[in-house]
Amino acid sequence: MSRQKLVVIGNGMAPGRALEELFERAPDAYDVTIFNAEPRVNYNRIMLSPVLSGEKQFEEIVIHGDGWYVDHGVTLYKGHKVTEIDREAKTVTSEHGEVAPYDKLIIATGSVPFIIPVPGHKLAGVLTYRDLDDVDAMLLAAKSKGKAVVIGGGLLGLEAAAGLKAQGMDVTVLHLMPTLMERQLDESAGYLLEKAIRARGIEVITRANTKEILGDDKVTGVLLEDGTKLPADIVVMAVGIRPNGELGKQAGLDCARGILVNAQLQTSDPDIYSVGECVEFESNTYGLVAPLYDMASVCGRHLAGETDCAFIHPQTSTKLKVTGVDLFSAGDFAEGDAREDIVFRDASRGVYKRLVLEDNRLIGAVMYGDTADGAYFFNLIKSGEAIDADARDTLIFGQAYAGGAPLDPMAAVAALPDDAEICGCNGVSKGKICGAIANQNLTDLDGVRAHTKASSSCGTCTGLVEQLLALQLGDAFDASAPKGMCSCTDLGHGDVRRLIKAKELKTIPAVMQELQWKTSCGCAKCRPALNYYLLCDWPTEYVDDQQSRFINERVHANIQKDGTYSVVPRMWGGMTSAKELRAIADVVDKFSIPSVKCTGGQRIDMLGVKKEDLPAVWADLNAAGMVSGHAYGKALRTVKTCVGSDWCRFGTQDSTGLGMRLERHLWGSWTPAKVKLAVSGCPRNCAEATCKDIGVICVDSGYEVHFAGAAGLDIKGTEILTKVATEDEAMEVITALLQLYREEGYYLERIYKWANRVGLDHAHKKVVEDLDNRRALLARFDVSQRDAQNDPWAARATDGAEAHEFRVLEPAS
Amino acid sequence: MPSRWIDICDLTDIPVRGSRVVRFQGAEIGVFRTASGDVHAIDNRCPHKRGPLSEGIVHDGAVTCPLHNMIIDLKSGMARGADEGCVAVYPVEIRDGERVHIKLSAA
Ligand code: SRM
Ligand SMILES: Cc1cc2nc3c(=O)[nH]c(=O)nc-3n(C[C@H](O)[C@H](O)[C@H](O)COP(=O)(O)OP(=O)(O)OC[C@H]3O[C@@H](n4cnc5c(N)ncnc54)[C@H](O)[C@@H]3O)c2cc1C
Ligand code: SF4
Ligand code: FES
Numbered sequence: 001m002s003r004q005k006l007v008v009i010g011n012g013m014a015p016g017r018a019l020e021e022l023f024e025r026a027p028d029a030y031d032v033t034i035f036n037a038e039p040r041v042n043y044n045r046i047m048l049s050p051v052l053s054g055e056k057q058f059e060e061i062v063i064h065g066d067g068w069y070v071d072h073g074v075t076l077y078k079g080h081k082v083t084e085i086d087r088e089a090k091t092v093t094s095e096h097g098e099v100a101p102y103d104k105l106i107i108a109t110g111s112v113p114f115i116i117p118v119p120g121h122k123l124a125g126v127l128t129y130r131d132l133d134d135v136d137a138m139l140l141a142a143k144s145k146g147k148a149v150v151i152g153g154g155l156l157g158l159e160a161a162a163g164l165k166a167q168g169m170d171v172t173v174l175h176l177m178p179t180l181m182e183r184q185l186d187e188s189a190g191y192l193l194e195k196a197i198r199a200r201g202i203e204v205i206t207r208a209n210t211k212e213i214l215g216d217d218k219v220t221g222v223l224l225e226d227g228t229k230l231p232a233d234i235v236v237m238a239v240g241i242r243p244n245g246e247l248g249k250q251a252g253l254d255c256a257r258g259i260l261v262n263a264q265l266q267t268s269d270p271d272i273y274s275v276g277e278c279v280e281f282e283s284n285t286y287g288l289v290a291p292l293y294d295m296a297s298v299c300g301r302h303l304a305g306e307t308d309c310a311f312i313h314p315q316t317s318t319k320l321k322v323t324g325v326d327l328f329s330a331g332d333f334a335e336g337d338a339r340e341d342i343v344f345r346d347a348s349r350g351v352y353k354r355l356v357l358e359d360n361r362l363i364g365a366v367m368y369g370d371t372a373d374g375a376y377f378f379n380l381i382k383s384g385e386a387i388d389a390d391a392r393d394t395l396i397f398g399q400a401y402a403g404g405a406p407l408d409p410m411a412a413v414a415a416l417p418d419d420a421e422i423c424g425c426n427g428v429s430k431g432k433i434c435g436a437i438a439n440q441n442l443t444d445l446d447g448v449r450a451h452t453k454a455s456s457s458c459g460t461c462t463g464l465v466e467q468l469l470a471l472q473l474g475d476a477f478d479a480s481a482p483k484g485m486c487s488c489t490d491l492g493h494g495d496v497r498r499l500i501k502a503k504e505l506k507t508i509p510a511v512m513q514e515l516q517w518k519t520s521c522g523c524a525k526c527r528p529a530l531n532y533y534l535l536c537d538w539p540t541e542y543v544d545d546q547q548s549r550f551i552n553e554r555v556h557a558n559i560q561k562d563g564t565y566s567v568v569p570r571m572w573g574g575m576t577s578a579k580e581l582r583a584i585a586d587v588v589d590k591f592s593i594p595s596v597k598c599t600g601g602q603r604i605d606m607l608g609v610k611k612e613d614l615p616a617v618w619a620d621l622n623a624a625g626m627v628s629g630h631a632y633g634k635a636l637r638t639v640k641t642c643v644g645s646d647w648c649r650f651g652t653q654d655s656t657g658l659g660m661r662l663e664r665h666l667w668g669s670w671t672p673a674k675v676k677l678a679v680s681g682c683p684r685n686c687a688e689a690t691c692k693d694i695g696v697i698c699v700d701s702g703y704e705v706h707f708a709g710a711a712g713l714d715i716k717g718t719e720i721l722t723k724v725a726t727e728d729e730a731m732e733v734i735t736a737l738l739q740l741y742r743e744e745g746y747y748l749e750r751i752y753k754w755a756n757r758v759g760l761d762h763a764h765k766k767v768v769e770d771l772d773n774r775r776a777l778l779a780r781f782d783v784s785q786r787d788a789q790n791d792p793w794a795a796r797a798t799d800g801a802e803a804h805e806f807r808v809l810e811p812a813s
Numbered sequence: 814m815p816s817r818w819i820d821i822c823d824l825t826d827i828p829v830r831g832s833r834v835v836r837f838q839g840a841e842i843g844v845f846r847t848a849s850g851d852v853h854a855i856d857n858r859c860p861h862k863r864g865p866l867s868e869g870i871v872h873d874g875a876v877t878c879p880l881h882n883m884i885i886d887l888k889s890g891m892a893r894g895a896d897e898g899c900v901a902v903y904p905v906e907i908r909d910g911e912r913v914h915i916k917l918s919a920a
Contacts, residue, residue, distance in 0.1 A: 182829070186848065240910050242910070333849060339874070520873065521848045521872060524882070546831075547828060548830075548870070550879065552879075554868075563863075563868075804828065808834045808836050809835040811820065811837055
């Protein structure tokens with residue numbers, strides 16, 4: 001039987017493996033001809049990173065040397081790009097005019113790097129990362145030790161960055177998303193990765209949107225959307241790949257994103273196969289080598305005449321090949337109903353592991369810092385083996401524990417020797433804690449903290465201390481007493497606030513990692529709280545996370561039951577003018593706003609505004625000098641006033657003026673819960689100041705400053721904080737009080753509840769008696785106001801901030 | 814009813830842990846992007862009192878309704894926890910790594 005002709009287009013990893021499979025089974029079935037656009041033999045593309053970093057030479061990563069082609073009688077055209085497939089004549093033609101006839105054809109053209117079409121993307125010095133030529137270009141550029149900017153913080157980008165850094169370049173990675181490698185890693189692992197990348201001297205800028213690549217004929221820098229300019233001698237684009245299905249399309253084969261194939265890797269023309277990254281199979285495309293090898297095996301066997309082989313879309317796993325960075329991810333780790341998370345964090349070792357189970361089966365795994373069990377978990381994912389309840393308890397500890405008897409935590413604590421260290425931070429032993437509980441009659445965590453310091457630093461031993469309390473006290477210990485913020489953590493608000501400062505945690509993923517959150521990205525309860533705490537504690541550094549805010553604070557208006565919004569502009573101290581009222585009237589007409597109402601807070605509410613209209617409504621109100629009233633926020637709301645000495649026959653001071661001054665000074669600040677003030681001109685108290693969060697009652701000799709009132713869910717008269725002689729001093733005391741509350745309050749805890757928790761004289765000590773502390777509080781408030789006192793409406797009405805919030809997508813029908 | 818795929822936006826048009834609203838032939842659909850990068854499309858009306866789900870906080874694979882805090886699973890459209898109710902979900906595909914397509918029943 002005469003040999004059939006097999007032609008292969010592309011000489012990458014996938015067809016290389018397919019030929020091995022074929023030759024093993026049917027060495028004499030075909031005369032094989034390969035065309036490769038790259039002028040070289042088949043090599044291990046995934047090992048280009050070690051070549052870039054200098055850890056390996058090209059020779060070491062060759063898969064098939066020249067001898068292999070000779071041994072198997074293969075004709076290899078190096079540096080021949082195929083430009084045409086003629087399916088009628090059954091031939092392919094290369095750019096150099098070489099024509100080869102085929103009986104069977106394999107298209108294995110891989111993929112092409114995606115290039116963001118920003119201005120400047122064609123300049124010399126803009127590189128991609130795909131083949132040896134790219135590596136050579138990078139190595140050449142690295143000789144001059146200049147600056148490199150890598151666009152893309154995924155697998156390829158980070159490997160390129162690490163390689164260039166190892167070659168002595170100054171490297172910055174730009175990543176569009178908030179965390180690195182977000183396709184493979186969840187936020188927590190992404191945070192640890194960023195820390196490790198930075199630790200090796202590579203700058204990382206997340207949320208970086210590239211606007212332009214600068215330079216005349218050669219790259220000189222990169223300009224970001226936010227105006228940042230970064231100098232650069234080379235720019236490496238590693239933002240993704242696209243299946244290279246061009247030839248298939250030209251030849252009229254069925255294509256979608258890639259060349260469509262069946263389970264035998266045949267295209268819509270049964271004589272033409274396709275394997276590798278150029279393929280699309282059951283809506284999947286591929287970017288890792290393991291599934292391509294599966295394809296190659298099926299293709300090779302089918303060509304050899306086997307008919308019972310079929311490709312099945314497999315699970316994939318990822319590892320990053322940057323020396324010293326240990327991460328692994330596999331399967332599906334999106335959270336979902338009926339899915340369960342098992343999370344393990346060891347902050348001191350920088351270890352994070354998360355397993356996702358569904359129907360008692362492992363479906364996904366993310367690991368950082370300790371990936372020894374990666375293969376074990378990956379196998380469990382692939383096999384879909386059921387995991388019984390006992391095994392589940394120790395699953396996260398990996399293979400070593402698999403099947404072992406689960407430990408009863410109480411028994412485990414009871415079994416510890418007296419000198420076992422419980423609190424690592426403060427070196428407190430079990431014996432010392434048990435002794436204190438017995439001798440001091442301690443009944444709760446706070447008592448143990450006060451007497452032994454155990455669990456008072458990082459808090460991670462809290463669970464152990466509680467178990468010791470339970471062990472010692474039996475039923476007398478109420479474990480439910482110290483409440484966690486939400487089901488994502490056992491730490492209470494107080495612990496979290498303290499640790500954010502003590503450990504200088506400055507992002508939500510950092511808090512969740514270091515404080516060992518039990519969920520991967522929190523919930524609707526803890527996210528807004530953390531966002532507030534971080535904003536309050538690091539006002540100049542923290543980037544407000546819009547997605548951790550409730551809708552009202554995100555779009556700066558109150559959502560109504562029908563999905564429309566209400567708009568309440570500030571009326572400083574309840575004062576308004578003809579100009580403002582006219583502007584409001586015009587806005588109501590122009591946007592057909594159905595209701596206008598005087599609120600209980602001395603201002604006007606426009607109800608029923610369509611979301612899309614909000615920016616335009618704000619623009620008109622802004623034009624008349626009005627700004628957001630924060631009627632929607634955990635923030636300063638209203639300062640009600642009465643007419644005071646200006647008009648009232650009983651008025652003792654200018655209550656209206658003080659109210660306006662307070663509102664102008666305090667507006668814009670975010671607070672644990674909403675804050676409402678009022679200033680009354682005399683004890684008749686027409687502004688209802690004695691049921692507000694902070695109130696002032698003016699008297700002949702000065703100003704009584706009140707606080708901790710309530711008239712909502714609870715009704716409570718205020719307490720007197722102090723009495724001062726001047727308006728200036730009233731401003732100071734009130735501002736310092738507000739800042740103290742901002743720093744100490746738990747999220748959603750109104751001032752009266754906070755005061756009740758910390759004691760009424762606490763505020764008096766900190767704000768009235770300790771003048772140094774008052775000054776420090778005032779200084780911190782000023783710093784925080786610098787960024788906070790910007791009208792959020794103006795930014796959205798005129799500068800287009802958060803525009804996506806207000807625009808509905810309307811695809812053409 | 815015949816259905817078809819509709820190209821609605823770029824992946825980057827939807828903020829991570831955020832959402833967009835699509836209006837198409839009278840229907841209002843919330844399109845969500847989770848922290849792990851998955852995109853889901855569901856009817857934008859809470860089963861409780863028709864709250865606009867697209868305005869809720871997105872956490873893990875779910876959204877908390879902005880009106881009364883019902884938690885809706887984005888993948889299944891079912892209410893989580895003790896609540897009952899569900900919303901329609903629409904198939905989503907990301908094509909070319911960036912274009913979000915959803916499958917709608919078109920008249
Ligand atoms: C508009 C207004 C009623 C009115 O028509 O007068 C109003 C409307 C709402 N109030 Fe109020 N409150 C309004 C004055 C008050 C007052 C009176 C006051 O401020 O002097 C109180 C009692 C004082 C107090 O705050 O303690 C008040 C106590 C509450 C409470 C109970 C708070 C508490 O901690 O006890 C809530 C519920 C909450 O915040 O969780 C609430 C919540 C609300 C919400 C935000 C309900 C919601 O979550 O959607 C309403 C928003 C409607 C909207 O879209 O505008 N509203 N609310 C008033 C707006 C004032 C303003 O100009 O900003
Ligand atoms: C730097 C880097 C690191 C990587 N790391 C990993 C990793 O750690 N793990 C992992 O699983 N995967 C990794 N990958 C991905 C992996 O290398 C690819 O999935 C795999 O190489 C794809 O194989 P392929 O045969 O489909 O295509 P390729 O290996 O890309 O081969 C395609 C070949 O076809 C040639 N060609 C294209 N068009 C024509 C034409 N018209 N005529 C002739 N020839 C043509 C090209 O020149 C190329 O040589 C990495 C990739 C890179 C670039
Ligand atoms: S009293 Fe109740 S119904 Fe009236 S505005 Fe306040 S929250 Fe709404
Ligand atoms: S409308 Fe969604 S919870 Fe009530």
